[in-house]
Amino acid sequence: MPSMRATIIHGGFDVRVEDVPDPVLLEPTDAIVRVLLSCICGSDLWPYRSTTPRRNGPGRIGHEFLGVVEETGRDVASVRPGDVVVAPFMWSDGTCPHCRAGIHTSCLHGGGWGSDRVDGGQGEAVRVPQADGTLVAAPVEPDDERLPALLTLSDVMGTGHHAALAAGVGPGSHVAVVGDGAVGLCGVLAARRLGAERITLLGRHPDRIAVGRAFGATDVVTERGDDAVARVLEMTDGLGVPHVLECVGMQSSWDTAVAIARPGGTVGYVGVPNGLESGLPIRAMFGNNVSVHGGVAPVRAYLPELMADVLSGAIDPSPVFDLELPLDRAPEGYAAMDERRAIKVLLRP
Amino acid sequence: MPSMRATIIHGGFDVRVEDVPDPVLLEPTDAIVRVLLSCICGSDLWPYRSTTPRRNGPGRIGHEFLGVVEETGRDVASVRPGDVVVAPFMWSDGTCPHCRAGIHTSCLHGGGWGSDRVDGGQGEAVRVPQADGTLVAAPVEPDDERLPALLTLSDVMGTGHHAALAAGVGPGSHVAVVGDGAVGLCGVLAARRLGAERITLLGRHPDRIAVGRAFGATDVVTERGDDAVARVLEMTDGLGVPHVLECVGMQSSWDTAVAIARPGGTVGYVGVPNGLESGLPIRAMFGNNVSVHGGVAPVRAYLPELMADVLSGAIDPSPVFDLELPLDRAPEGYAAMDERRAIKVLLRP
Numbered sequence: 001m002p003s004m005r006a007t008i009i010h011g012g013f014d015v016r017v018e019d020v021p022d023p024v025l026l027e028p029t030d031a032i033v034r035v036l037l038s039c040i041c042g043s044d045l046w047p048y049r050s051t052t053p054r055r056n057g058p059g060r061i062g063h064e065f066l067g068v069v070e071e072t073g074r075d076v077a078s079v080r081p082g083d084v085v086v087a088p089f090m091w092s093d094g095t096c097p098h099c100r101a102g103i104h105t106s107c108l109h110g111g112g113w114g115s116d117r118v119d120g121g122q123g124e125a126v127r128v129p130q131a132d133g134t135l136v137a138a139p140v141e142p143d144d145e146r147l148p149a150l151l152t153l154s155d156v157m158g159t160g161h162h163a164a165l166a167a168g169v170g171p172g173s174h175v176a177v178v179g180d181g182a183v184g185l186c187g188v189l190a191a192r193r194l195g196a197e198r199i200t201l202l203g204r205h206p207d208r209i210a211v212g213r214a215f216g217a218t219d220v221v222t223e224r225g226d227d228a229v230a231r232v233l234e235m236t237d238g239l240g241v242p243h244v245l246e247c248v249g250m251q252s253s254w255d256t257a258v259a260i261a262r263p264g265g266t267v268g269y270v271g272v273p274n275g276l277e278s279g280l281p282i283r284a285m286f287g288n289n290v291s292v293h294g295g296v297a298p299v300r301a302y303l304p305e306l307m308a309d310v311l312s313g314a315i316d317p318s319p320v321f322d323l324e325l326p327l328d329r330a331p332e333g334y335a336a337m338d339e340r341r342a343i344k345v346l347l348r349p
Numbered sequence: 350m351p352s353m354r355a356t357i358i359h360g361g362f363d364v365r366v367e368d369v370p371d372p373v374l375l376e377p378t379d380a381i382v383r384v385l386l387s388c389i390c391g392s393d394l395w396p397y398r399s400t401t402p403r404r405n406g407p408g409r410i411g412h413e414f415l416g417v418v419e420e421t422g423r424d425v426a427s428v429r430p431g432d433v434v435v436a437p438f439m440w441s442d443g444t445c446p447h448c449r450a451g452i453h454t455s456c457l458h459g460g461g462w463g464s465d466r467v468d469g470g471q472g473e474a475v476r477v478p479q480a481d482g483t484l485v486a487a488p489v490e491p492d493d494e495r496l497p498a499l500l501t502l503s504d505v506m507g508t509g510h511h512a513a514l515a516a517g518v519g520p521g522s523h524v525a526v527v528g529d530g531a532v533g534l535c536g537v538l539a540a541r542r543l544g545a546e547r548i549t550l551l552g553r554h555p556d557r558i559a560v561g562r563a564f565g566a567t568d569v570v571t572e573r574g575d576d577a578v579a580r581v582l583e584m585t586d587g588l589g590v591p592h593v594l595e596c597v598g599m600q601s602s603w604d605t606a607v608a609i610a611r612p613g614g615t616v617g618y619v620g621v622p623n624g625l626e627s628g629l630p631i632r633a634m635f636g637n638n639v640s641v642h643g644g645v646a647p648v649r650a651y652l653p654e655l656m657a658d659v660l661s662g663a664i665d666p667s668p669v670f671d672l673e674l675p676l677d678r679a680p681e682g683y684a685a686m687d688e689r690r691a692i693k694v695l696l697r698p
Contacts, residue, residue, distance in 0.1 A: 097588055098612050103638055106612035166640075239446055263447050263455035273635050279628020286622050286644040289452055291515075295638035 005349065006123025007330045009061045012051045013338075017328045020060070023119055023127035028075040029093075031131035033085060036142055037151050038065035038121045039321065040333050040345045041089075042181050043272050048334050062122025062347075063089040063113040064154035068142055069135070070125070078132045084142055085135040086307065087121065087128060088300040089113070089155040094133025104300040107133070121154075122330055124349045136303040138311070148346060149310045152186065152317040156344070157306060158299025159270045160186025160247070160317075164194055166294035167243040167268025171195030176232060177217070178257045179247035180208035182320040182344040183270060185215055187245040189317055192216030193309065200241065202228055202256065208343055211319050225252060232260040240265060246294075249273045255281050261290040269294040321346040354698070355472025356679045358410045361400045362687075366677050369409070372468055372476035377422040378442075380480035382434060385491055386500050387414035387470045388670065389682050389694045390438075391530050392621050397683050411471025411696075412438040412462040413503035417491055418484070419474065427481045433491055434484040435656070436470065436477060437649040438462070438504040443482025453649040456482070470503075471679055473698045485652040487660070497695060498659045501535065501666040505693070506655060507648025508619045509535025509596070509666075513543055515643035516592040516617025520544030525581060526566070527606045528596035529557035531669040531693040532619060534564055536594040538666055541565030542658065549590065551577055551605065557692055560668050574601060581609040589614060595643075598622045604630050610639040618643040670695040 002022040009015045023032050041064055047054075066086045069079050079085055092099050092107030099107050110130060114120030119127050128134055138150055152158075160183050169175050173196040177187045180203025191199050192215065201217035203209055209220050223231050232241060240262035246253055249271025257267045258281045267290060285292065309315045323342040325333050326349075333345035351371045358364045372381050390413055396403075415435045418428050428434055441448050441456030448456050459479060463469030468476050477483055487499055501507075509532050518524050522545040526536045529552025540548050541564065550566035552558055558569050570580050581590060589611035595602055598620025606616045607630045616639060634641065658664045672691040674682050675698075682694035 101613055103613040106637055264450055264452040269635075273631045276628070276631060279625070280631060282622045282625060282629060285641075286618075288455055289644035289647070291640065291642040292634075293640040293642070295635040298638070 004124035005327055007061050007120065007327070008058050009047055009054070010058045011054055013048060015048065015061065015331050015334050017330050020123065023125050025071060025073050026127065027129060028073040029130050029132065030073045031069055031076055031079060031128045031135065032071040033067040033087065033126050033128050034070045035065045035067040035121065035124055035126060035349050036084070037147050038062050038347045039151060040122070040330070040337055040347065041155055042183065042337070044334070045338055046272065046274060048338060060114040060120030060123065062120040064151060065121035065126060066147060066151050066154065067126070072131060076131045079135050079137050083137045084140050085137050086150055086153050086303060087126070087135055088158070088303060091128060091130050091134040092300055093130045099133060102298055102301040104298040105296045122327065122347055124327070134300065136307065138307060146310060148318040148321050149316050150307065151346070152320060153299065153303050153306050153310065155299060156182045156320060157186045157189070157317040158302045159183050159297040161190040161302050161306060162297035162299070163187045163245040163247060163268040163270040163294055164190040165268070167245055167266045169194045169196050169243045172197045173243050174198040174241055175243045175245065176200040176202060176241040176260055177245045177247060178202045178253050179271065180205055180212060181247060184245070184247035185211050185320055186317055187247050188212050188217050189215040189315055191245070193315055200232065200235065205340070207322065211343070214319060225256065228256055229259040236262070242266070243268070247271050251276050251278060258284050258290050261288065263288040263290070266291040266293050270297055320344045324348060353473035354676060356410050356469065356676070357407050358396055358403070359407045360403055362397060364397065364410065364680050364683050366679050369472065372474050374420060374422050375476065376478060377424040378479050378481065379422045380418050380425055380428060380477045380484065381420040382416040382436065382475050382477050383419045384414050384416040384470070384473055384475060384698050385433070386496050387411050387696045388500060389471070389679070389686055389696065390504055391532065391686070393683070394687055395621065395623060397687060409463040409469030409472065411469040413500060414470035414475060415496060415500050415503065416475070421480060425480045428484050428486050432486045433489050434486050435499055435502050435652060436475070436484055437507070437652060440477060440479050440483040441649055442479045448482060451647055451650040453647040454645045471676065471696055473676070483649065485656065487656060495659060497667040497670050498665050499656065500695070501669060502648065502652050502655050502659065504648060505531045505669060506535045506538070506666040507651045508532050508646040510539040510651050510655060511646035511648070512536045512594040512596060512617040512619040512643055513539040514617070516594055516615050518543045518545050518592045521546045522592050523547040523590055524592045524594065525549040525551060525590040525609055526594045526596060527551045527602050528620065529554055529561060530596060533594070533596035534560050534669055534692070535666055536596050537561050537566050538564040538664055540594070542664055549581065549584065554689070556671065560692070563668060574605065577605055578608040585611070591615070592617070596620050600625050600627060607633050607639050610637065612637040612639070615640040615642055619646055669693045673697060
């Protein structure tokens with residue numbers, strides 16, 4: 001059986017690049033995509049850092065990739081062999097009621113990469129289920145220099161955009177972004193793209209802050225916890241910020257996000273909720289009418305619109321990648337992100 | 350010193366109607382209102398049922414009342430002695446940035462009834478701080494038969510309206526209302542008023558369901574917990590309801606509200622969050638992009654609009670009152686509501 005290389009997670013702090021069988025079409029709605037670029041997500045660090053043994057043993061990992069269509073099932077109509085395509089971080093049929101409503105992440109016939117019999121994205125090739133609903137073709141050549149920027153549409157840029165939309169950002173908005181990871185930085189860029197006038201980034205890593213400023217942050221708050229809250233309130237005459245993007249998902253970031261929100265304001269959230277020991281700060285939310293809007297980003301819904309802006313040069317989210325490695329060195333990439341030596345790692349098969 | 354009667358809470362299950370001094374103007378922005386009607390709120394039952402000793406001893410209680418202006422401070426311009434006025438359940442200046450944004454409950458110079466030196470509403474008269482920002486005059490006589498309907502604008506009808514607005518209810522909406530208390534029932538009426546086409550009430554008390562049906566509920570689900578969720582999903586082809594009103598504030602009601610929400614849908618919530626042992630169901634919210642919107646209702650913002658509809662006869666929320674007592678029998682009213690023998694109790698001084 002012909003084989004290829006792919007990243008396999010074996011357990012906590014144990015990812016390896018190994019030989020796996022080449023993918024083959026299983027359903028008439030499948031496509032096989034030869035990966036040009038993939039990358040490591042902050043959310044990949046959750047299983048990477050987990051000390052719980054994996055229930056189903058080692059498994060494929062990675063949910064952000066773009067590549068060239070190699071082969072399609074007989075029912076696939078929207079993409080053809082040779083097309084450069086971007087895959088969103090979940091696959092979906094594009095036709096169920098939830099997809100039609102723009103919530104592709106709740107697709108009745110969709111799912112995630114690297115689950116069950118479905119390939120992960122950090123490999124040389126991927127079998128893509130529901131190819132018509134999932135893949136978006138980009139009118140570029142496989143050596144286009146904008147591929148890294150297009151790859152961010154697979155997750156982080158679409159996710160930052162979801163946070164900004166969920167928070168109700170629009171022309172003239174004052175926005176605060178909690179978190180300087182790749183998603184938070186993309187949230188800054190998305191807020192600027194939507195017309196925000198003032199963008200306050202809460203973060204404390206100089207390299208990330210530099211990217212945030214380049215993306216449009218007008219203010220930076222490097223304090224944490226209560227000090228960060230006091231600083232933001234001081235900057236807003238004690239009133240708080242109407243649009244807050246929660247891009248971390250931890251207890252401390254949630255507490256900060258709600259505490260700096262203006263009464264009647266909205267927290268747009270996209271950070272995978274992890275380690276929320278005491279839950280959302282519901283009493284503060286209730287007392288101040290702070291709304292909470294967001295969740296897992298249906299980036300498929302945003303892909304065409306954001307792709308047009310990447311291709312026109314209106315946005316370039318690619319600076320979130322600050323380390324590029326060949327696929328075989330994926331384990332180094334995980335370590336670099338885990339140790340915060342890299343914001344986001346690009347993998348080239 | 351001239352005296353009057355007012356309801357005083359001494360501790361758990363111990364409210365008494367006692368003699369207290371007549372109120373006097375303390376600030377030039379105050380008004381004295383002679384109470385025509387007040388009532389007991391579901392949220393009054395939280396201190397009533399509390400077994401923790403009261404930190405500051407016995408205190409005035411009640412935050413819903415309407416009456417006749419008796420006297421005004423020299424800076425009060427919007428109401429005059431003789432006016433019939435409705436008081437919202439919190440007082441506010443009407444001019445601070447939060448009031449101007451319609452979030453009067455976060456007024457920088459406002460507060461609640463029955464706190465510190467501020468009177469409670471379940472008495473014969475009340476000193477109203479910030480009278481211009483707080484009171485809304487109703488063009489009726491003190492013996493108007495619509496007074497009970499107007500009194501609901503003090504809290505429950507405005508609160509139900511807030512839940513419906515927060516949930517994004519509009520013409521043609523499918524709405525689910527979790528909770529058949531006075532606020533849930535008003536949520537049904539508010540949803541119908543906003544044009545909802547299908548209103549599913551989750552409740553199980555026949556007397557309350559009857560009011561809910563009269564207010565516009567098109568379906569009733571009497572199951573609870575997982576059975577209620579299964580029933581609602583069955584009614585919606587497994588998709589869930591786009592607009593859910595959470596009108597209770599307990600763990601079980603929250604879990605139900607989020608579980609029946611359609612992916613991408615919104616939970617409008619107004620139930621005072623109490624006993625949320627495990628917090629909001631954040632993982633379900635995240636996975637399904639269910640938004641949470643609402644909080645303590647800024648009913649002052651809605652009073653003029655809802656008052657017009659009460660006076661025109663477009664809405665009549667007064668059926669939420671199913672027991673009327675003279676003020677001196679307020680303790681019986683508390684017991685009746687605590688034991689669920691009454692939905693909501695009207696008190697007439």
